[in-house]
Amino acid sequence: MGLDTQSRPSESPFIERVWRSRSSGVDRMAAIATANWDLVFCERRGRVEVFVQGPEPAAGPAPVPDGxxxxxxxFALGTVMPHLPPGRLVDRGVEIPGATRASFPLKGSRWHLPGYGNAEEFVRRLVREDVLVRDPVVASALRGEPPGVSERTVQRRFVAATGLTRGTVRQIGRARQAAALLRDGLPAHEVVHRLGYFDQPHLARSLARFVGRTATELGVREPAVPLSLLYKT
Incomplete structure (x- = not known):
């Protein structure tokens, strides 16, 4: 019952993570804030739907269709589809109409539906066809390398590539790390020290805004309302 979810990292510089899940006996989940955007494929009762789900800068409830x-x-931060930039998708999803169980339309062409095991090949094709690009300035900044441009330009490129400011991206990433550590049993005071929060109230405010759960609630293994995908970066 609930959401049965699997996920894996990827060696592709364009992909943050690949995931799959199945819902059973649940109609909603607690969506954790995320700075990334997703391409999502849903199959229910023989019908396939495809969505581009944008970044979500705060935690909140989300409906989950049963079965x-x-x-x-x-997708990795800085990766964009220029015809659907993340800035237009913050806090919203856009359906790509016309999907079948075999293919879906995207930027004037039809594409075979990818799967859990061949996501990287699918993304390589998107890159070859210029459907997907990655901003090198954002990529360099995320790796901690000198981006070769002014900080003002970095900030502008971050907003263009993610729909969010660089500061918000950092806060979301730190809160997600904190939630993962707390879920694994690390005491709150250790999380404060490890991730550079001022104190436990600062951590609590961050969790409330970006995760929607307290440190105590994150320790519950089978919550009544499941969390969206949470992983260690």
Whole structure:
């Protein structure tokens, strides 16, 4: 019962994570804030739907259709589809109409539906066809390398490539790390020290805004309302 979810990292510089899940006996989940966007495929009662789900800068409830199989590609920060930039998708999803069980339309062409095991090949094709690009300035900044441009330009490129400011991206990433550590049993005071929060109230405010759970609630293994995908970066 609930959401049965699997996920894996990827060696592709364009992909943050590949995931799949199935819902059973659940109609909603607690969506954790995320700075990334996803391409999501849903199959329910023989019907396939495809969505581009944008970044979500705060935690909140999200509906989950029962008896649905999901497959998704979470894209690395700085990766964009220029015809659907993340800035237009913050806090919203856009359906790509015309999907069948075999293919779906995207930027004037039809594409075979990818799967959990061949997401990287699918993304390589998107890159070859210029459907997908990655901003090198954002990529360099995320790796901690000198981007070769001014900080003002970095900030502008971050907003263009993610729909969010660089500061918000950092806060979301730190809160997600904190939630993963707390879920694994690390005491709150250790999380404060490890991730550079001022104190435990600062951590609590961050969790409330970006995760929607307290440190105590994150320790509950089978919550009544499941969390969206949470992983260690």
């Amino acid at each position: 649905t199989a999901f497959f998704g590609i979470t």
